[in-house]
Amino acid sequence: MQVIIDPRLRFNYASWYLLGIYKVFGKQNISFDVKPFTSISYHSVRDYNSGFAFIVQNEDRVKKIFIDTEDQAIIFKDRYEWCDIYGMVNPTSQQVRDYPKLTAIGPQFGISLASWAGTIKYCINLILKGGIHTDLPLKLYIRDCLYSKIRRRPLRLYTQPHEVTKNYIFHASTLWYGSHEVNYTNRFRGEFLKAAHKAGLKIEGGFYYLDTPDVVQQMPDYPKYKEEYKDFLYNKRLSMDDYIKKTLESVVVFNTPSVCSCHGWKLGEYLCMGKAIISTPLTRELPFPLAHGENIHFVSSTEELYDAIVKINTDEAYRNKLEKGAKHYYMQWLAPEKVIERLFSKVTEHNKNK
Structure with missing residues (x-):
């Protein structure tokens, strides 16, 4: 072959x-x-x-x-x-x-x-x-x-043994400037950080602020983020090794549809790492649905974020259930070899149905 x-x-x-x-x-x-x-x-x-x-x-x-x-x-x-x-x-x-x-x-x-x-x-x-x-x-x-x-x-670094740190959240993402990203992605990520701060968790990371003229040209009010998220901004790229290590240690992570409403890389990373994930509803299809309370915790409004963070941070059994569910979903549906095996088998299945 x-x-x-x-x-x-x-x-x-x-x-x-x-x-x-x-x-x-x-x-x-x-x-x-x-x-x-x-x-x-x-x-x-x-x-x-x-x-x-x-x-x-x-x-x-x-x-x-x-x-x-x-x-x-x-x-x-x-x-x-x-x-x-x-x-x-x-x-x-x-x-x-x-x-x-x-x-x-x-x-x-x-x-x-x-x-x-x-x-x-x-x-x-x-x-x-x-x-x-x-x-x-x-x-x-x-x-x-x-x-x-x-x-x-390398993929192996995302699955390295680690200990979760209670009362600790690490988040790192870019402040985007498209209409969907401004009204949805940036807003929900910002509300997540504010809710974590309100819940008394230690927060590392935050938002990467794109301090370039072309961004302001496309979004004239982009500098508003300097004030709105002044407690959560950084302006230089974080080390990828730190990003992986600190994300693995985080007690909970947050996902929301990213650029063009897509599945961002973060969702794949979080499932691969076996993290307890809080997410807004997804807008793109999956090979098999994620299940609330089993392998992810869905929220539909900013008001639900605070309760979700507190529950996952304080209820270790629930957090462990989400972590194991996320890892199981990844191993069954998203691991590189699983995707290729499924596509290869789908060819045979499709040809039989012609």
């Missing part, structure tokens, strides 16, 4: 699935080659952000899979028509109903796959085998490969 991957991929978004492909099929059976995918265009950044394709060859059978990693709920029609199964991170419920080949695969997050030497080798390989066959600037490939090493970490 051989797997061929289209090298014209956005590495920091594809890394999760590359690890899954390696685990399921064996690295020795995998190659990068643009030839089987020439009917799929990669002329624009929008194409680059769409996701990536791969095929699995077994004797005379070829199974074609496309993984859509776009934050927006967009179906890329040419990719959908090309593949046997279209795995999508951020579909709406309507899209799942309307597109028979589409399967929701849930949140993921960027990870580091190799050493510095290995990452540079990846980068050169992708450019030589894929980048030169696109109209995209090569700096995109270089930037995203290096990002996976500079700003991301």
Whole structure:
């Protein structure tokens, strides 16, 4: 069995699935080659952000899979028509109903796959085998490969043994400036921090303030956050090692739909870590629903946040139940190899139903 991957991929978004492909099929059976995918265009950044394709060859059978990693709920029609199964991170419920080949695969997050030497080798390989066959600037490939090493970490660090610290919350997120992010994402994250402060918990981290002219140009009142969240602001990037360590120690974490209402990377990280998660309702589909009180604690208003924080901080049995439920959900539905196994089995299932 051989797997061929289209090298014209956005590495920091594809890394999760590359690890899954390696685990399921064996690295020795995998190659990068643009030839089987020439009917799929990669002329624009929008194409680059769409996701990536791969095929699995077994004797005379070829199974074609496309993984859509776009934050927006967009179906890329040419990719959908090309593949046997279209795995999508951020579909709406309507899209799942309307597109028979589409399967929701849930949140993921960027990870580091190799050493510095290995990452540079990846980068050169992708450019030589894929980048030169696109109209995209090569700096995109270089930037995203290096990002996976500079700003991301190996998956094993997210699952390292740890102790939860009672009465302690760590949160780190960016203050965004799009209309949805301002009215929903920023607001709920801010209310979470205020509620944790009211409950008397020690808070570390907070909001990363984007202090750049282009942000203020797009959102003239962005500086209002300097006053509104003055107790929760930081203006330099936190170490990823600290981010992982402190998140693991946090007694509770908070999730809300992020940019373009997507499943943010945080949801994938929190489930992988096995954290007690408070979340607002999700706006994108999952491979299987999360259950309130079992593997997540949903809140529908800012008023419910305070009670949820207090309950999880003081009720150890409930917190443990959420933590175990989150980890179980991750292991069953979101682990890289589980996603790839499910997509591969869906091809066979779809072909039988043709």
